[in-house]
Amino acid sequence: MAESVIKTEKLTKRFGDFIAANELTFDVKAGEIFGFLGANGAGKTTAMRMLCGLSIPSSGKATVAGFDVYKHTDEIKRNIGYMSQKFSLYEDLTVAENIRFYAGIYGLSNKEIKDKSEELVHQLGLEGETKKLVRELPLGWKQKLSFSVAIVHQPKIVFMDEPTSGVDPVTRRQFWDLIYAAADKGMTIFVTTHYMDESEYCNRISIMVDGVIRALDTPYNLKKQFSANSMDEVFYGLAREAKRTGD
Amino acid sequence: MVAVQLNNLSKKYDKGKIVAVDSISFSVDKGELFGLIGPDGAGKTSIFRMLTTLLLPDGGSAVVDGYDAVKDYKAIRGRVGYMPGKFSLYQDLTVEENLNFFATVFGTTIRENYELVKDIYVQIEPFKTRRAGKLSGGMKQKLALCCALIHKPSVLFLDEPTTGVDAVSRKEFWEMLKRLKQQGITILVSTPYMDEATICDRIALIQSGKILSIDTPDAIVRSYEGSLFAIKSEGMYKLLNDLRSYENTLSCFAFGEYHHIAFRDKMKNYSEELLKYLENKGHKEVEMMPVIPTIEDCFIKLLKN
Known part of the structure; x- marks a missing residue:
């Protein structure tokens, strides 16, 4: 059995009377692609912020990459990658400058930065584009570059918040090829998406409803458990019971 | 009867370097639910903005409900409803104030056309004193649709109404569109979600400002060659x-x-x-x-x- 990279026990976040995330207990193994699903307002972002060391839980326990989410938030930030639908790339820096910037922030040496830049540029097929401003790149390229800089320091785990919104179906799949390849090398992928077909690409999936994890298993078992033909049906069946509305 | 007609409509940006809409022609019949299906950057928003007279074409022409999209822009603005991709209502007005505002601007009242928005409005009515900026994504979307409908438009333009919305709200939204269609309103809707295409009467698949294919969803599927x-x-x-x-x-x-x-x-x-x-x-x-x-x-x- 692979080691757990994320481990939570009754992890909870309250805002006043409102329980945004309610006693979440789950673990994610090394090299796993873990899909974290839920309707808008279900509590996904709150949970993710706690796991990334950006928000201190109200109660419960959790470790990420072996570090405690209460005490070791700085170590967590150094040991994870994060990519959101809103790109954190600098639009007015070039491709090469963005890679150098992120690699520098994560403390890579000059030698490492040089090697890593060449490797990334080659892997993404961006050889002719390194001097282009990121602003001039098509959305699909930005997403691929965004993912690459998020894992430039080779974190054990990368968190991705709706990474594929808005791109064409071919680009969306090329992006998943990158995810698969990273997972194949042992990196853990923690991903949210609104595309239900993408949830099928995950090894396991959790579905949050109103702050609670209502289901957690492989796509195959979830479909069996809820007698559904597709993940879309599973999700729809659970998420429409939600009482809460909100983002 | 044709509700919307595009003839070689074109739009370029950045001194002609970027061709956003590349000589596109198609027509939408009255009462049709027509989908523009394509990824970000395909040209969907530029097409919508030209048809709603918010952007001048660089070439070609367009007719909306019998009026020219350049010459008769005032007539068109009074007759169409437009829900932009970006939430564009007044964040610091309440739900009810927003709806009232749009009704007044178009010279009508909520009461006059209440029947048209009733199904949708009742879902957000419990929150009618809440400021629009404080609504959830799904509720913002419903309010925006109400505001685009309140003057009983002949043609409704919806630019990516379901982007970033979860699967449950997306399904509900399309159910609402089907009901509006039954009331005879012509609807042009764009989406990056391919699975939503099947609900449309006809769709245009677009990429890089060009139409790849245009037909009923069934016919497009049937035209797939090979197994x-x-x-x-x-x-x-x-x-x-x-x-x-x-x-x-x-x-x-x-x-x-x-x-x-x-x-x-x-x-x-x-x-x-x-x-x-x-x-x-x-x-x-x-x-x-x-x-x-x-x-x-x-x-x-x-x-x-």
Whole structure:
């Protein structure tokens, strides 16, 4: 059995009377692609912020990459990658400058930065584009570059918040090829998406409803458990019971 | 009767360097639910903004409800409803104030056209004193739709109304559109979600400012040449790589639970040979069957041609 990279026990976040995330207990193994699903307002972002060391839980326990989410938030930030639908790339820096910037922030040496830049540029097929401003790149390229800089320091785990919104179906799949390849090398992928077909690409999936994890298993078992033909049906069946509305 | 007509409509940006809309022509019939399906940057928003007279074309022409999109811009603005992709209501006005505002601007009242928005408005009415900026994504979307409808437009333009919205709200939204269609309103809607295309009467698949295909969803699916198979095994990533290196594979890509694969020779049956190939590669529990292509399969094929 692979080691757990994320481990939570009754992890909870309250805002006043409102329980945004309610006693979440789950673990994610090394090299796993873990899909974290839920309707808008279900509590996904709150949970993710706690796991990334950006928000201190109200109660419960959790470790990420072996570090405690209460005490070791700085170590967590150094040991994870994060990519959101809103790109954190600098639009007015070039491709090469963005890679150098992120690699520098994560403390890579000059030698490492040089090697890593060449490797990334080659892997993404961006050889002719390194001097282009990121602003001039098509959305699909930005997403691929965004993912690459998020894992430039080779974190054990990368968190991705709706990474594929808005791109064409071919680009969306090329992006998943990158995810698969990273997972194949042992990196853990923690991903949210609104595309239900993408949830099928995950090894396991959790579905949050109103702050609670209502289901957690492989796509195959979830479909069996809820007698559904597709993940879309599973999700729809659970998420429409939600009482809460909100983002 | 034609409600919307585009003739070689074009739009360029950045001193002509970027062609956002490349001489596009199509027409939408009165009462039709018409979908523009394509990814970000395909030109959907530029088309909508030209049809709603918010952007001047660089070439070609467009007619909306009998009026020219350049010359008769005032007439068009009074007759169409437009829901932009970006939430554009007044964040610091309440739900009710926003709706009232839009009714007044168009010279009508909420009461006069209440029947049209009733189904949607009752869902947000409990929050009518809440400021629009404080609403959830799904509720913002419903309010925006009400505001675009309150003057009983002849043509409704909805630019990516379901982007970033969860699967449940997306389904509800499309149910609302079907009901509006029954009231005779012509609807042009854009979306990057291929699965929503099937609900439209007709769709245009667009990419890089050009139309790849335009027809009913059924006809587009029927026009898919050759056979398509779904296949899965224990190790899906390895399977994808192995299928791509199989000599007779034309294209293979992940598709939900299965991978979809098409072969070079459309007429030949490769099943037996392929299963043997995969067995040699060490795959277990391989399952393969023919499938009917979806709109997404068609789009992928058109993109690759």
